[in-house]
Amino acid sequence: MNVAVIQFPGSNCDADALHAARMNLDPSARFVWHTEEGLPAGTDLVFLPGGFSYGDHLRSGAVAARSPVMQAVKAHAERGGFVLGICNGFQVLTEAGLLPGALSRNQDLHFLCKPVHLRVENNQTAFTSAYTPGQTLEIPIAHGEGNYYADAQTIEALEGEGRIIFRYLDNPNGSLNDIAGIVSERGNVLGMMPHPERAVEALLGSEDGRGLFQSLKQHRTEVRS
Numbered sequence: 001m002n003v004a005v006i007q008f009p010g011s012n013c014d015a016d017a018l019h020a021a022r023m024n025l026d027p028s029a030r031f032v033w034h035t036e037e038g039l040p041a042g043t044d045l046v047f048l049p050g051g052f053s054y055g056d057h058l059r060s061g062a063v064a065a066r067s068p069v070m071q072a073v074k075a076h077a078e079r080g081g082f083v084l085g086i087c088n089g090f091q092v093l094t095e096a097g098l099l100p101g102a103l104s105r106n107q108d109l110h111f112l113c114k115p116v117h118l119r120v121e122n123n124q125t126a127f128t129s130a131y132t133p134g135q136t137l138e139i140p141i142a143h144g145e146g147n148y149y150a151d152a153q154t155i156e157a158l159e160g161e162g163r164i165i166f167r168y169l170d171n172p173n174g175s176l177n178d179i180a181g182i183v184s185e186r187g188n189v190l191g192m193m194p195h196p197e198r199a200v201e202a203l204l205g206s207e208d209g210r211g212l213f214q215s216l217k218q219h220r221t222e223v224r225s
Contacts, residue, residue, distance in 0.1 A: 001220040003029035004039050005047045006073070006089075008064045013050035013087065013195065020197035021047060024213035034067040044220060045082040046073050048089030050142065050195060060103060060145045061091030070096055082126065082216065083189040087143050090181075090191035099184060099191045100158070101150030103143075107174030111144040115205065117169040118180050118194060122162045125183055126219040127190045130211040137208040139194035141172060146193040148175035148182075158182055166192055 003021040007014050014031065021029035025045065032039060039046065053064035064070070070092075077083050077098055085093040093099040106112055115138050120131040131137070150158070155176055158164050166181035173193070181192030196209030 001025045001044045001217055002040070002042045003045045003047055004032045004043045005029060005049060006034060006069055007031050007049075008034045008051070008053035008067060008092075010053045010055050011049050011051035011088070013197070016195070016197045017047050017049035017086070020200050020209070020213065021045075024200060024210060025217055032069060034064065034069050036069045037072060039069075039072045039076060043076065043081065045084060045216060046076055048073075048083065048085040048092050049197075050087030050089060053088055053092065056145075059091075059095065061088055061093075061095040064088075064092045065095035074098065077184070077189050080186065080188055084127070085189075085191040086195055086197060087141075087146070087193055090193055091145065093189060093191045098189050099182060100154045101148055101182070103145050103193070104147045104149060105145050106143070106147050106172070111142075112146070112172050113140070113142040114172075115140045116172050116180075116194060118166045119169055120165070121167050122165045124162070125165055125187050125190075125215075127183065127212055127215050128165050129218060130214040136169065137166075137199075137211075138206045139196055139199045139209055140206075141194050143173070143193055146173040146175065148179045148193070150176065161185070163187075165190070166194070
């Protein structure tokens with residue numbers, strides 16, 4: 001699976017994202033700077049990493065969502081290509097309209113950096129097939145604006161369509177319905193606040209994030225076969 005990791009000014013999880021992608025998906029995964037107007041030929045997965053793009057000016061992800069490269073990312077998603085947005089990347093996806101809802105300040109107004117426990121709500125997606133339904137994962141978070149919200153109609157649709165694929169067991173930030181990660185209607189765009197790329201090696205305390213990358217790799221293998 002060919003992977004492009006987008007770099008914005010203020011990204012600080014881009015090296016983590018590249019390492020996880022090279023370790024689990026694509027040894028030749030590469031960075032793409034935000035001013036580029038296209039993606040590398042053959043890109044399968046676009047990875048929007050965490051951080052503080054543009055210093056969170058205006059709103060988290062608001063400026064990054066309007067970077068030149070995002071037009072190519074949107075076109076990639078519209079073609080059915082995979083997009084993975086982690087933390088700030090999730091914020092960028094909502095600001096760009098690739099996912100519904102928005103992320104606001106954590107309910108206690110504090111920056112949170114700690115391991116949390118998630119439940120796999122739907123393992124019938126390209127991002128979660130390596131997990132079992134209801135499986136508990138330990139994945140770290142690191143955010144100040146991870147409180148997911150949307151209008152009642154949107155929440156109802158996400159619930160009814162099985163598009164909430166990760167849910168907090170002990171909600172750390174106040175997200176509606178304990179939402180930790182959602183997918184688009186087509187299932188090819190995932191946004192989540194926890195950092196699976198920081199949970200791919202036992203040395204770091206958890207390997208629970210590897211299932212996400214294994215799921216994508218398996219999906220790509222099945223498609224090609």
